Amino acid sequence: MSSDQELHPSVQEFKQFMKQHPLLIQEVKGGSKTLQELFEEWSVVGSEHEQWSQYIGSQSTESKQTEVDNKSKDSKTSKSASDTLGQIIGLVKRMNVDDLQQHLTQFSSVLANVQNVIQSFQKPSNHTNQNQQDHPFSFRRD
Structure with a gap:
C-alpha cells in the first residue's frame, strides 16, 4: 500500500492542486507562506478560486520566480497586515x-x-x- 493511498482524500486533492500550481511551492520554500496556511485557504475558497491563477506555471521559469520574489518584497507590509489578520481569524476560529x-x-x-x-x-x-x-x-x- 503506498503512502498516497493512506492519506485523507482531501490531502490527496491538495497534493494534486499543489502539483498544478508549482509557484505555490516556491512561496512555501521562500518562507512567505506555509503549507498549513495554503491548505486552509484552499479548503475555504476551493481550487477553482481566481486567487490561485497567478500560481499556475513552471517552476523552472526563472523570470516568473523573479516576479514572485519582487511581489514578495513589494508587498511585505501588506503581507504583515494580512498575516496579522490571519492570526486574528485563526484565534477566533479556535475560540470557544x-x-x-x-x-x-x-x-x-x-x-x-x-x-x-x-x-x-x-x-x-x-x-x-x-x-x-x-x-x-x-x-x-x-
Whole structure:
C-alpha cells in the first residue's frame, strides 16, 4: 500500500492542486507562506478560486520566480497586515465562546470577592456602601 493511498482524500486533492500550481511551492520554500496556511485557504475558497491563477506555471521559469520574489518584497507590509489578520481569524476560529463566558464569569466573581474583602477592612462608616450591590467592575472612590 503506498503512502498516497493512506492519506485523507482531501490531502490527496491538495497534493494534486499543489502539483498544478508549482509557484505555490516556491512561496512555501521562500518562507512567505506555509503549507498549513495554503491548505486552509484552499479548503475555504476551493481550487477553482481566481486567487490561485497567478500560481499556475513552471517552476523552472526563472523570470516568473523573479516576479514572485519582487511581489514578495513589494508587498511585505501588506503581507504583515494580512498575516496579522490571519492570526486574528485563526484565534477566533479556535475560540470557544462557552469557555470565554465561563472565564469572564469566574473573573467577575473573583473581583466581587476582592471588593468584599477590601470593604471588610474599611472604616465602619463605610458600611452603607457595603450594602449596595454594585456591579463587580465598578470601582468606588472614597
